[in-house]
Amino acid sequence: MAKKLMKGCEAIGEAAIKAGARLFFGYPITPQNEIPEYLSARLPQVGGTFVQAESEVAASNMIYGAAGAGCRVFTSSSSPGISLMQEAVSYIAGAELPVVIINIMRGGPGLGSILPSQSDYMQAVKGGGHGDYRCIVLAPSTVQEAADLTQLAFDLADKYRNPVYVLGDGLIGQMMEPVEFKTEVDPKSLPDKPWATTGCKGRKRNIVNSLYLDPESLEAHNWALQEKFARMACEVRHETYNVQGHRDVLIVAYGSVARIARTAIDELRDQGIEVGLFRPETLWPYPDKALLDTVAQTGAKHVLVTELSCGQMVEDVRAIVAGRVPVEFYGRVGGMIVAPEELMAVTRRLMGLPPGPDAPVDMPKMQISFPLRGL
Amino acid sequence: MYSEIIMAGFGGQGVLLIGKLLAYAGLEAGREVTWMPAYGPEMRGGTCNCTVVLSDRKIGSPISKRPHALVALNLPSLDKFEDAVRPGGVIVINTSLVTRMPGRTDVKVVALPASAIATELGTAKATNMVALGALLGATDLANMDQVKGIIAKTFAAKPKVVASNEAALARGFEAGKSVTAKANN
Numbered sequence: 155m156a157k158k159l160m161k162g163c164e165a166i167g168e169a170a171i172k173a174g175a176r177l178f179f180g181y182p183i184t185p186q187n188e189i190p191e192y193l194s195a196r197l198p199q200v201g202g203t204f205v206q207a208e209s210e211v212a213a214s215n216m217i218y219g220a221a222g223a224g225c226r227v228f229t230s231s232s233s234p235g236i237s238l239m240q241e242a243v244s245y246i247a248g249a250e251l252p253v254v255i256i257n258i259m260r261g262g263p264g265l266g267s268i269l270p271s272q273s274d275y276m277q278a279v280k281g282g283g284h285g286d287y288r289c290i291v292l293a294p295s296t297v298q299e300a301a302d303l304t305q306l307a308f309d310l311a312d313k314y315r316n317p318v319y320v321l322g323d324g325l326i327g328q329m330m331e332p333v334e335f336k337t338e339v340d341p342k343s344l345p346d347k348p349w350a351t352t353g354c355k356g357r358k359r360n361i362v363n364s365l366y367l368d369p370e371s372l373e374a375h376n377w378a379l380q381e382k383f384a385r386m387a388c389e390v391r392h393e394t395y396n397v398q399g400h401r402d403v404l405i406v407a408y409g410s411v412a413r414i415a416r417t418a419i420d421e422l423r424d425q426g427i428e429v430g431l432f433r434p435e436t437l438w439p440y441p442d443k444a445l446l447d448t449v450a451q452t453g454a455k456h457v458l459v460t461e462l463s464c465g466q467m468v469e470d471v472r473a474i475v476a477g478r479v480p481v482e483f484y485g486r487v488g489g490m491i492v493a494p495e496e497l498m499a500v501t502r503r504l505m506g507l508p509p510g511p512d513a514p515v516d517m518p519k520m521q522i523s524f525p526l527r528g529l
Numbered sequence: 530m531y532s533e534i535i536m537a538g539f540g541g542q543g544v545l546l547i548g549k550l551l552a553y554a555g556l557e558a559g560r561e562v563t564w565m566p567a568y569g570p571e572m573r574g575g576t577c578n579c580t581v582v583l584s585d586r587k588i589g590s591p592i593s594k595r596p597h598a599l600v601a602l603n604l605p606s607l608d609k610f611e612d613a614v615r616p617g618g619v620i621v622i623n624t625s626l627v628t629r630m631p632g633r634t635d636v637k638v639v640a641l642p643a644s645a646i647a648t649e650l651g652t653a654k655a656t657n658m659v660a661l662g663a664l665l666g667a668t669d670l671a672n673m674d675q676v677k678g679i680i681a682k683t684f685a686a687k688p689k690v691v692a693s694n695e696a697a698l699a700r701g702f703e704a705g706k707s708v709t710a711k712a713n714n
Contacts, residue, residue: 329591330564417589
């Protein structure tokens with residue numbers, strides 16, 4: 155199939171259909187409205203069902219029900235809407251059901267703004283709702299990857315019977331890039347779900363539930379879940395760029411910021427400075443071993459984490475690097491986007507070099523923190 | 530080849546559309562492309578812009594603080610982006626609405642009354658096409674025939690629109706070409 159120019163949101167919608175999903179329940183919110191818009195037209199064409207729910211709370215409970223009935227189902231929203239869904243996500247994780255949740259992040263807290271942000275990292279990777287549970291979190295950096303990871307998300311959700319997030323931001327959702335859909339799954343060919351509530355005629359009834367009033371049962375359930383989360387560790391994915399050889403600075407970034415870092419790295423090379431990039435594609439499980447290997451392999455003196463947040467992923471990176479080298483942070487928030495020129499200036503500063511020719515003049519006003527040096 | 534282009538105007542002038550046409554032309558030429566709209570609240574009634582990046586290599590940032598080219602269909606767009614254009618870059622302005630010339634002397638300026646030309650050709654709606662033509666005339670960002678082919682495909686259901694848009698594109702292209710020729714002499 156030839157490459158098509160698509161918005162990230164549209165590519166995610168088509169990818170879900172190509173993955174065999176035929177049910178979508180959601181509620182509109184910018185900047186992900188192109189997902190429901192696309193699906194409202196496209197799902198009926200393939201015999202699927204699109205429902206605009208009365209709220210995010212309703213949509214998230216609709217996916218809970220549909221997943222319990224064994225359907226490939228998903229929803230999408232943006233930050234404030236995802237917060238409203240957290241109760242259902244906890245129930246879904248507790249009931250061990252496969253769902254895919256797309257979060258095209260926007261600025262927060264509260265209603266925040268409609269512009270790109272990465273400030274829902276903690277919510278996505280640390281649970282988000284109540285109780286001890288984890289969700290697999292996939293972070294695309296291109297429109298092609300948004301499509302590929304959305305397809306993967308459905309398979310991982312089924313494999314582990316667990317919620318899977320695709321965590322993008324307004325940039326990935328709104329930008330157009332060439333995309334091609336490499337595989338297409340016939341929903342009828344999907345593996346059976348013998349646990350699903352599909353009608354119990356001729357068999358013992360299945361029950362979908364997250365309530366365990368007996369403490370011994372609930373403890374056993376929790377340990378079983380933890381054992382499952384431990385098995386998910388093998389799903390780690392990452393990408394590196396320009397890490398062959400010694401690097402004074404290793405940038406760690408995910409999603410749209412990682413591609414901005416790539417531009418900074420290319421332009422720094424023109425100034426004779428070689429910087430490496432480590433980009434986690436899975437934010438949970440985090441590719442911790444690969445990160446440590448990359449730090450060791452490059453002999454990096456500084457790890458520079460950059461995010462569209464006030465510093466969320468940096469906490470995980472600091473825990474993983476555990477004081478081996480200083481982990482510094484540079485972030486922009488509120489819909490402001492990290493610019494390549496800013497990363498170049500921060501990198502030069504870390505290396506003790508004067509600002510480069512293109513350094514932004516308003517740099518000192520920007521959010522730079524170098525705490526926990528040497529931990 | 531690597532080029533960042535900002536197209537800006539007010540909502541309804543079709544800057545997002547000409548950005549898409551340029552991106553499609555890049556895709557057809559086998560290039561990596563990104564198209565990024567400014568989707569903030571300023572889209573309604575205010576200024577509107579998109580950034581297109583064309584490259585032979587994988588594209589990093591889809592947004593630009595230092596574009597190689599700017600198409601400004603109204604004055605606020607020129608005010609906002611003029612200083613950002615890289616030295617040696619190109620600025621296309623629609624003098625029907627932009628009431629001043631750019632102050633920059635280190636860029637190539639294509640100044641043409643795009644709205645007036647479009648009106649003369651039958652519809653002011655084609656202002657954006659005149660400007661796109663001017664950009665293509667002044668640069669080698671995309672092949673004219675390829676862009677014409679994409680317009681024909683995009684408006685396949687409306688042959689009249691194809692004809693008027695192609696005429697507008699051609700008029701802009703001549704203007705852009707003549708500035709290039711002058712610069713070479």
